[in-house]
Amino acid sequence: MTTTIPSTSGFTKNNTTASTGGGLTNPSPSVTPTKKKITCLKIKPLSLKPTVSNFEEETWNKLNNAVVAIQKKEKICTGQEELYQLCSDLARHKKSESTYSKLKLLCSKHIENVIYDLGHKATTDHTTFLNIVVKSWEEFTDQINMIRSIFLYLDRSYVMTIPDKSIWDMNLQIFKQNLKINEHLLKKIISGILILIKHERSGESIDKSVVQRLIRMLTSLHLYEDEFEKSFLEETRSFYSNDGLNNIDKLNVPEYLQYVESRLRQEVDRVTNYLSKLTKKPLIQIVENELIKKHVKTILDKGFEELMDLNRIMDLNRMYGLFKLVNELDAIKEAFTVYLKIRGKRIVDDDQNDKNMVQDTLQFKSKIDQLHEQSFHKNEEFKHAIRKAFEYFLNIVPNKPSELIAKYIDGKLKNSKGLTDDELERCMDNALTIFKYINGKDIFEAFYKKDLGKRLLFGKTSSYDAEKTMISKLRAECGTQFSNKLEGMFKDIDISAELMKGYETSAEFKKFINEVGEEKDRALQIASSLGVKVLTLSYWPNYTPDTLNLPMELSLLQDSFRDFYTHKYSGRILKWVSNLGQCSMKALFPCGKKELIISFYQAVVLLQFNSKEKISVRELKQSTGIQDEKQLILTLQSLAFHKEKILKKETKGTQVEENDIFFVNEDYSQSKTKIKIDSFQLKETKKEREETTEKVLLDRSYVIDAAIVRIMKTRKQLTHQQLLTEVLSQVRFSIQGQDVKKRIESLIDREYLERDNNSQAGSANCIYHYVA
Template identity: 40%
Template sequence: MIRSIFLFLDRTYVLQNSMLPSIWDMGLELFRTHIISDQKVQNKTIDGILLLIERERNGEAIDRSLLRSLLSMLSDLQIYQDSFEHRFLEETNLLYAAEGQRLMQEREVPEYLHHVNKRLEEEADRVITYLDQSTQKPLIATVEKQLLGEHLTTTLQKGLNHLLDENRIQDLSLLYQLFSRVRGGVQVLLQHWIEYIKAFGSTIVINPEKDKTMVQELLDFKDKVDHVIDVCFMKNEKFVNAMKEAFETFINKRPNKPAELIAKYVDSKLRTGNKEATDEELEKMLDKIMIIFRFIYGKDVFEAFYKKDLAKRLLVGKSASVDAEKSMLSKLKHECGAAFTSKLEGMFKDMELSKDIMVHFKQYMQNQNVPGNMELTVNILTMGYWPTYVPMEVHLPPEMVKLQEIFKTFYLGKHSGRKLQWQSTLGQCVLKAEFNEVEEQASTTERVFQDRQYQIDAAIVRIMKMRKTLSHNLLVSEVYNQLKFPVKPADLKKRIESLIDRDYMERDKENPNQYNYVA
């Protein structure tokens, strides 16, 4: 008001004399010197401001415009930092130090994290609404220190395992977001992340009772931690590398067994009869298997079991897909090098060459006079490629021995100098037989018919025993309700007559359409 009264003076005389302060500046100086610099006035003003902020932090509604005006005045008087900000930050530090200690004991970790996030949002809003911008950095740092920095380890020890076990994606995202705000927070989280993976993974690998499900559980666990890293930890490379290190540590705590079980798991997926997945899904599964495979040290153990199972699939014709087999071979070659897969590739070449040889052998057999309808298929295997098998003496029927001799003559005639060593124990024999389907079907039908007769008799006797006397129509109706299969009226009538003949029931002497139960 005073400035408005002396507006003309301020704009003319004062502007022409640079040594004179403006009416506004003079007023601020006089107000600062004679009013706000008075310690009692200043303390009372600051106490009032802090009380309003405390009440708002406790959930009460206050006059924010009044606070904005008061704090703006302190800024204009250039006493905001010295008189207010220092005390405000001290009060904030004490408040959140006590609150952090109390709530960390009272609340579960997810609830505590949401409370911390809420407090940070509230303090950021205070800066926007009525605090000076210079207060933002120290204020937020104080809240982060007391609610987060002082409780990093406690928070993780108390709640990280639970969040990961329960797959609490949103809470884990918030945890990472909050820990990223505090110096050293991500590093502490990273260490606990490694410890969790090692501990959980060890429970899968070490326990022999879990051998049947070990590989599937490892795949599921890997999918889970990958999802957490991608969604919650912002694809942080440190967490990716830590996960790999942890997997490599726990999976090799039990030497050789994981390698063996991974080979057997691949065998179960590549065998005929596996209808669980499409070709695309099978390819993705093999990619995941290779990731687990990278972690194991005993790759030679894997090779031994994989070769043994591959031999069975190829020799017995139990391979579900040649494309899938070759895809897996390609992945192993890319991962371990050509030396690792050279023998496996040789096994496939042997099978392909054997098919060509058998085409020529069948043409050769057309010119041979071999009695009977027996067929022979031979696989020519290179000894160095295939697993070693203990020779066993097998007594074959004369017809099969003769076919072997014919094949030997055929093969050595084309490949002189080579030696054939029969491994009959690796072979298989298919017997074909025909059964009289009509007689079997008739026998089954007759057996079902007899069973139904007994069920009809039992239902009739049960109803008559309970009702004692019943008309024909009501008896038929109740029998139909109890039976679970259709019955012709004529067949039902025959069963009633049979029961009358066997003295289970009788016709009423006065009413032939009514039956009486005979005790």
């Protein structure tokens, strides 16, 4: 292909001058000419030299025809390379601006026609219409690409100097302007897209590719955010507002939560498939608000308790995750706290279930811990709520949980059959998990110490090591002040064992054997089986000393041990607590000889029947030396109404009166040779438990008095509010301001404190002075 370029003076190239008639080059004079074949450049002369204006017009006509052919989808007569060259020629001759303007005008007219045609087709149904729009848009973009390839030189030279005016952007801008002018058409396109999306949300199948291409069109035209997104989000809000109201009533809570999750996944997929990524955040936020946030209270009221009761871990986890999305975890936490308090109070208040209260509480705690870990993601605020709730319901009935926890541990340490050491320790750890929530730790200490004393004195503990492990755990939880007395009890038991070894080799022991005389063998047998436990009064519970009418051998043996002990520890006094003693007694029944393991009280009562066949309660009281009538009645009941009925009462009924007469049961039969008869006095009665609690409460008043005096002795003068604050910070049990006020008044009466004359008693600003 030959291209002629007009020029007024011909062409020059490589210092070779060309003329219309041809010719040879003239060699330099300094070079000797040689014979060589010369090839001459021949240029065909122009028959007519065109002007610049003719060149621009003719060139543009060719470009114009090509553009029109593209727009009309007709065949282009001129080759693309030639068209590109024509555009570049215009640009080199500084015709870029006029060429760009002509092209813009040409494209504008075409776009107007395209929009006009679409406007006429907007009356069809939305599906058909949207397909027409997609087809027209894609044809249009294909045309822009073809036109841009022809005018590429212009796009890369002249247009580069004009921001955002590339041929592509210019066409899109014109398309956008015409589309916005034809408002009805734009609304038709947007409403059509929204209808398709609504159908998809309703479960219908749609052509997602159509929506995807239309969204791309709007994005390319910069109409997505301004024209589509706002309408789309409003439509979404309306749809899910109705959707939430319809389904919250129709579905149960687990189903509704699953439904919300599926809706959120669908909207995320929708963004992935055809929406802008920038729409994701406001879109998901709308769905969350309409389906979750607006129905938080309804969801919790309708199903939270049921999910907790049924231990629905996955559903609660789903609820936690969804509520977290809308910053409503406080609502779950509040419902969680209320649930714990109600269910926990139900466990503690059930007087018929005191025996299982601790076990039920531990099972409840285990369940809550599992939910906290698996459903509530170990949230620290929920952990704090658990602590507060357990502290609430475990102290709502004062002192009762403290007593029952002590009894629970007592039961495990007395009877650990079927439990390994690890399982037993786990039981102790579990008990301590709820022990730390109770305020009445002094109540627990009193009952634990009382039960521990019985376990140590009667050999009822299943594991000495487990007992010491429990003490170490209590020391770690409450400090050494709490565990000192308990550790002292173990120390007394160990020292007593050493004392007995010393006594068996002592002079007092030998003296006792020699004094018995003829019954020496029997005395030696009794003395060898003696096991005395010397208890330090301040460590152990308050046991009441007593004096029984013991058999002569036992009475002498007591005196012998007392002599041994006072000789070893001068200045100390021994007091015997017989109701804590146990012994082995041989008895002859018609069914044969039996060995009875019984208490000292039981033994003394049974010995009276060696001399008489029938004895009244009044006579037994005198002959045994048991002055406490209640203890005597309990002892008789344990012998007459136990499953091992050693004695019988003449009158019917289990009530024992002073004139009732008892006699030995001659019909007693038992295949076992060795029989253990539990003593009723070892079983703690309700009155004894109340007495233990009352004693602790009395001790508390002494502790409060000591705290008040200690504070006032240091500070000399304080207001009522200041004194109350310091006392509450020092005592380790829960008290009320009224309790402190009573103790202050008591100290004023006893002249430890005095009230300022100008102060009103009990008021926050009342001033107290230390005067003791």
